[in-house]
Structure formats: structure tokens, C-alpha cells
Amino acid sequence: METGYTVNSIFHIAKADFLERVRSYYFLIALGACVFLIYSFVPPLDAGYRMVTLGNYRGFYNSAWIGSMVSMCVPFFALVGFYVVSNAVQRDITTGVGQIIATTRITRLQYLTGKLISNFAVLLLMLLVIAAMTVVMFLVRGETSHLEPGKLLLPLLLLTAPAMFILASVALFFDALPGVGRGFVNIAYFFLWTVLVSASLWTPASDVLGVNTCMLEITNAVSVVHPDWNGQSGTGIMITDQVAACKVFTWQGMNWTSTIFLYRIFWMVMAFGLVLAASVFFNRFDTPEVRERRERSTWFRKKKSAAFKGDAIAIGARYRDLPEMQAGFSFAGLVKAELRLMTRGKSNLWMIVTAGLFIASAFAPLGIALKYILPLLWFFQVLILSKLGSREITHRCNEYIFSAAFPLQRQLPATLSAAALITISLALPVFVRVLAGGNFYGAYAILAGALFVPAFAVASGILTGGSKLFEVLFTVMVYGMLNGAPFFDLTGAIKESHTMGVAHYLLGITAILLLVAFSGRKRQIR
Numbered sequence: 001m002e003t004g005y006t007v008n009s010i011f012h013i014a015k016a017d018f019l020e021r022v023r024s025y026y027f028l029i030a031l032g033a034c035v036f037l038i039y040s041f042v043p044p045l046d047a048g049y050r051m052v053t054l055g056n057y058r059g060f061y062n063s064a065w066i067g068s069m070v071s072m073c074v075p076f077f078a079l080v081g082f083y084v085v086s087n088a089v090q091r092d093i094t095t096g097v098g099q100i101i102a103t104t105r106i107t108r109l110q111y112l113t114g115k116l117i118s119n120f121a122v123l124l125l126m127l128l129v130i131a132a133m134t135v136v137m138f139l140v141r142g143e144t145s146h147l148e149p150g151k152l153l154l155p156l157l158l159l160t161a162p163a164m165f166i167l168a169s170v171a172l173f174f175d176a177l178p179g180v181g182r183g184f185v186n187i188a189y190f191f192l193w194t195v196l197v198s199a200s201l202w203t204p205a206s207d208v209l210g211v212n213t214c215m216l217e218i219t220n221a222v223s224v225v226h227p228d229w230n231g232q233s234g235t236g237i238m239i240t241d242q243v244a245a246c247k248v249f250t251w252q253g254m255n256w257t258s259t260i261f262l263y264r265i266f267w268m269v270m271a272f273g274l275v276l277a278a279s280v281f282f283n284r285f286d287t288p289e290v291r292e293r294r295e296r297s298t299w300f301r302k303k304k305s306a307a308f309k310g311d312a313i314a315i316g317a318r319y320r321d322l323p324e325m326q327a328g329f330s331f332a333g334l335v336k337a338e339l340r341l342m343t344r345g346k347s348n349l350w351m352i353v354t355a356g357l358f359i360a361s362a363f364a365p366l367g368i369a370l371k372y373i374l375p376l377l378w379f380f381q382v383l384i385l386s387k388l389g390s391r392e393i394t395h396r397c398n399e400y401i402f403s404a405a406f407p408l409q410r411q412l413p414a415t416l417s418a419a420a421l422i423t424i425s426l427a428l429p430v431f432v433r434v435l436a437g438g439n440f441y442g443a444y445a446i447l448a449g450a451l452f453v454p455a456f457a458v459a460s461g462i463l464t465g466g467s468k469l470f471e472v473l474f475t476v477m478v479y480g481m482l483n484g485a486p487f488f489d490l491t492g493a494i495k496e497s498h499t500m501g502v503a504h505y506l507l508g509i510t511a512i513l514l515l516v517a518f519s520g521r522k523r524q525i526r
Contacts, residue, residue, distance in 0.1 A: 009106050013114025017088060018121050027122070030084045031129050034077065038133040041073045042066055042141050049239050052215075054222055055232030058246040061141055063148035064253035068214040070134050071155035072235050074163050075197045078209055081126060081164065082171050082189055083468055085119040089175040089282075090182055094394075098285035109279040112176060116275055119168030127164055131156050151253040158256065159210035162264040166208060169271035176278035183383040186471040190479070204259070208267050211235070213260060222249050334410060338418035341391075342384045354380055354426075362429035366437070370493035372482060374430050374446070378423060378453055378490070379478040385422075385454060386470045388415055389461020389517065393524075402525045412458075412521050416514070419454030430491070445492025445503035452490065452510045459513040462520035 021027055041051050045061075052059065052069045059065040092098035101111060131153055138152060170192075174185045200211035207213055215233060222229050226249060254260075357377040361369045392398040401407055424431075427450050434442040453474070460470040480488035489497035490506070497503070 006110055009110050010114040010117065013111060014117035014121065017115060017118035021122050022125065027084060030080055030126060033080050034126055034130050035133055037076050038070060038130055038137060041070055042137040044141060049237055051235065051237065053234050053238055054249060055230040056246055057222060057226060057229055057249040060248050060250040061143040062250065063138060063152040065251045066138050066142065067134060067152040067155045068218065068251065068254065071159045072211060072214050074160050074209050075211055077160065078163060078167050079193055081123050081167050083472055085122055085168060086171040086175060086185065087182065088115040088119060088172060093285060102285045108282045108284050112172060112275055112279050112282060116168055116172050119172055120165050123164035123168055127156065127160060155214060155254060159213055162268050163209040165268050166271040169274050173274040173278045176282045178281060178283045183386055183467055183471050186468055187382065187475050190472065190475045204263060210264065214254065217254055218251060221251065331414060334414040335418050338414050342418060358426060366433055369430050370491050374427055374491050375478050375481050377426050381422060382471055382474055385419055385457040386467035388419055389458040390466050393465050407525060408518065408522055412518065416454055416458055419457060420451055423450040423453050441498060442492040448503040448506040449490035452506045455510045455513040455517065459517040462517050
């Protein structure tokens with residue numbers, strides 16, 4: 001009887017969560033992103049970029065090569081997939097469903113197992129779309145009409161599917177940890193993702209996501225078949241115009257050894273161990289917010305019962321005695337209130353790091369301050385800025401705020417002004433130093449970046465109703481800038497961005513984002 005109850009509970013938790021996810025707009029967007037990625041991962045032979053390179057050789061577009069090439073791009077799927085399934089527990093807390101579940105006999109492990117199955121099922125559905133798109137890309141890009149389904153799809157089944165299970169477990173582990181903010185998880189996973197991708201290049205044992213398994217087989221095969229191979233190889237987006245000059249290597253497919261399967265099984269077991277560890281720390285929805293609400297309700301009942309003891313309380317105030325209301329509005333006061341909302345309750349560590357980076361930006365060499373310190377200073381405010389635009393919906397205050405006088409003309413501009421005041425103030429030392437040095441374009445680029453960041457934060461929050469989009473994309477932008485990507489240059493620190501006119505594009509995108517923000521807020525008010 002108990003076993004039947006357990007299986008039935010896990011099944012219904014997984015089913016309900018799965019259906020809720022696949023019916024959302026976010027899932028449709030994720031599927032669209034997967035279709036676009038597969039289309040990009042199998043570029044035409046005359047494209048100016050490669051996803052998999054073999055130095056002076058290129059792969060012949062047969063079933064084995066296309067299937068292996070798609071499976072080697074699993075890091076991109078892991079990045080998209082995590083943010084699709086990373087809020088399983090948090091959503092139940094937000095909607096209040098978790099409190100209902102807490103009143104049942106469902107244990108912590110049963111609940112998390114159901115969520116794990118749901119996460120994995122959602123990712124498998126995405127993988128099914130990826131597999132279908134892989135077949136389509138073979139028909140479109142293939143250099144041969146001989147389709148070999150095993151060689152085309154087995155890499156996805158045996159390498160990418162286990163990676164999806166690992167991803168589902170990691171997402172659930174972070175989601176179930178008590179006291180860990182969602183913004184921190186969204187940012188921390190991006191850096192964990194970079195570590196996992198880098199670790200895949202060390203040894204086969206450290207290839208958690210199976211990124212480098214196919215590449216090792218391919219490089220071993222090409223070195224044997226073609227002794228003139230120059231030894232170069234790589235995966236990722238690599239710009240090149242020398243594909244036509246490359247010799248052709250025909251890949252016959254993977255040699256599936258027991259070692260490959262053992263590594264996949266090992267990492268899947270380790271991933272499920274994370275879920276077991278999370279079940280120990282999971283608070284089963286007894287969150288601080290719930291406890292605070294319960295204590296506040298108890299205190300209110302006590303005060304109410306005390307107030308009605310004995311004789312009725314006489315009401316001494318009369319309407320005619322109340323002071324006359326004076327209508328008035330102060331935009332500066334509203335901006336000040338927005339600043340207090342953004343900075344209230346922040347930890348001492350945040351204040352110390354922000355102050356340290358601010359001081360460092362005034363005294364460090366200007367090149368370092370522009371390229372590293374100022375972007376990091378802005379990045380350290382990501383958890384403040386990411387809540388803008390969605391804060392009203394998240395805290396269920398939208399009915400009050402949107403029904404106030406002129407919310408589109410007052411509240412939203414005040415939010416944008418307060419956020420821009422923060423980014424401009426933090427950039428002030430570097431801005432003054434750049435301007436004093438006569439670098440007017442650099443000063444203009446800093447100002448454009450300082451206006452772009454809050455506009456991006458507010459627009460993404462209004463569009464999505466959450467903070468995840470800004471947290472993820474802004475993290476990617478700062479990471480790209482620190483690694484010298486000119487199209488992510490927010491401060492004019494990279495020389496190539498000057499010739500590209502990145503600051504002009506940023507200012508134009510800022511205007512578009514402001515238009516999107518005001519249009520989205522107008523729709524919310526209606």
C-alpha cells in the first residue's frame with residue numbers, strides 16, 4: 001500500500017510539473033532556441049565560421065560527422081536547458097502550492113524525485129526536437145544521400161541524454177537548497193558551466209557532459225588515417241574563411257567502448273547523489289517567509305482578541321476633525337524611494353566589495369579600470385538591477401502601483417532614473433579620468449553603457465516578468481568583455497569596438513529597450 005502511494009505521488013508530481021512547463025511560453029522559446037542552435041551548429045561549407053575544426057582537414061558531411069558534431073555542442077544545450085528547468089521548487093513556493101504539498105504525506109525525497117523526473121522529461125523533449133532537427137540538417141546539409149540513423153542519432157542518445165540527466169539533477173540541487181537566492185544560482189551556474197566545459201578538456205574522466213568524448217575519437221582517427229594532419233582541433237564558434245582549402249576527412253562513427261558507458265553511468269550516479277544530498281537540506285517549504293507570515297498572523301489574532309476584551313473601544317476621531325489632504329508630487333522623492341528599495345537589506349559584503357571596486361577604479365591604471373574594474377563593478381549590482389521591471393509582479397504589488405496616479409509617467413521613469421543614477425555614479429571616477437585624458441569617445445562609451453544596463457534590466461524584467469533573462473545575458477556580456485569580445489564592450493575599453501562603433505549601437509539599443517519597457521508596462525496597466 002505504501003509503495004503504491006509513493007509511486008503514485010512521484011508520478012503525479014512529475015506529471016503536473018511537466019505539463020505546467022511544456023505549456024509555458026518559456027518552453028516554446030527554448031525549443032525555438034534549440035532549433036536555431038542546430039541550424040547554426042551544422043553550417044554550410046561556404047559559411048565563414050566552423051563549430052568543429054580539425055586544422056587543415058574538415059569533416060565530410062555524412063551521418064556520423066553531423067551526429068557527432070551536434071553532440072559535441074552539448075554545452076550550448078546545457079546552458080539553455082538549465083534555465084528552463086531551474087525553478088521547479090521555487091515556483092511551488094511562489095504559487096503557494098508548496099504549502100499544500102507540505103500538508104500531505106509526501107516525503108522530501110519523493111517530492112524531489114518527482115521534480116527530477118519532470119526536469120529530465122522536459123529536457124528529453126527538447127532532445128527529441130534536437131534529434132528531429134539533426135535529421136533535417138542531414139537532409140539539407142549532407143554531402144551524401146545515404147542516411148545512417150544509428151550513426152546520426154546514437155551520439156545524442158548515448159552522450160547528450162546522460163548529460164541532460166546530469167543537468168536536471170544539478171538544477172534541482174540548486175533549487176532545493178534553502179536560503180540560496182535565484183539570482184545567485186543563475187549567475188553561479190554560468191561560471192560552473194564554464195568550469196565543466198573547461199574540465200572536459202583535461203581527461204576523459206573529467207568530461208562530465210560528454211563534450212570531448214567524440215572529439216578524442218575523431219582526433220585519434222584522423223591522426224591515423226592522415227599523417228599530414230597538423231594536430232589542431234577545437235569546438236565552439238570559430239571564425240574562418242579557409243574551409244575550401246581544407247582536405248576532407250571521412251568519419252566512420254564512434255567506437256562505443258565500455259569505458260564510455262561507465263563514465264556516463266558514473267556521472268549520472270553522482271548527479272543523483274546531489275538530489276539525495278538536497279533531500280537532506282530541503283526544508284519542505286518551511287521557508288522564512290512562511291514562518292514570518294505564520295507568526296504575523298498569530299500576532300494579529302492575539303492583538304485582535306486583546307482589543308475586543310471588555311468594553312468596546314470608543315472611537316474618538318471624527319471625519320471633520322481630520323486634516324485636509326494636500327495634493328502633491330515630488331519626482332525626486334520617488335527616485336529616492338526607488339533607490340532605497342533597490343539598496344535596502346543588502347549585505348555588508350556587498351557594500352564592502354562595491355566600495356572596494358569603486359575605490360580601485362579611481363586609482364588603478366586606466367586600462368585595467370576600464371576593461372576589468374568598471375564592468376565588474378556594474379556586474380556586482382546585477383542582483384539589484386535584475387529585479388527592476390518584475391519587482392511589482394513578484395511581490396504582488398502591481399494592483400496597488402499600477403492603480404496609482406500616472407504610473408507610466410511617474411513610477412517607471414523614477415525606476416529607470418534611480419537605476420541609471422547608480423550605474424553613472426559607480427562609473428564616475430573612470431568617466432572623469434577618461435574625460436580628463438581627452439578621450440571623448442571613451443567618455444561617451446561609458447555613458448552609453450551606463451544607460452544601456454538599467455534600460456536592459458527594466459525592459460527584460462517587464463517582458464519576462466522575472467529576473468532570469470537579465471541575470472543570464474548580462475553575465476554573458478560581462479564575461480565576454482573580460483575576455484576581449486569587442487561587441488560586448490560596455491565601456492569603450494577594447495580598441496576594436498571603437499572602429500565598430502559599439503557605443504553608437506548601444507545607445508540605439510537603449511532607445512529601443514526604453515520603448516519596449518514603456519510599451520510593456522502600458523500593456524500591464526491595461
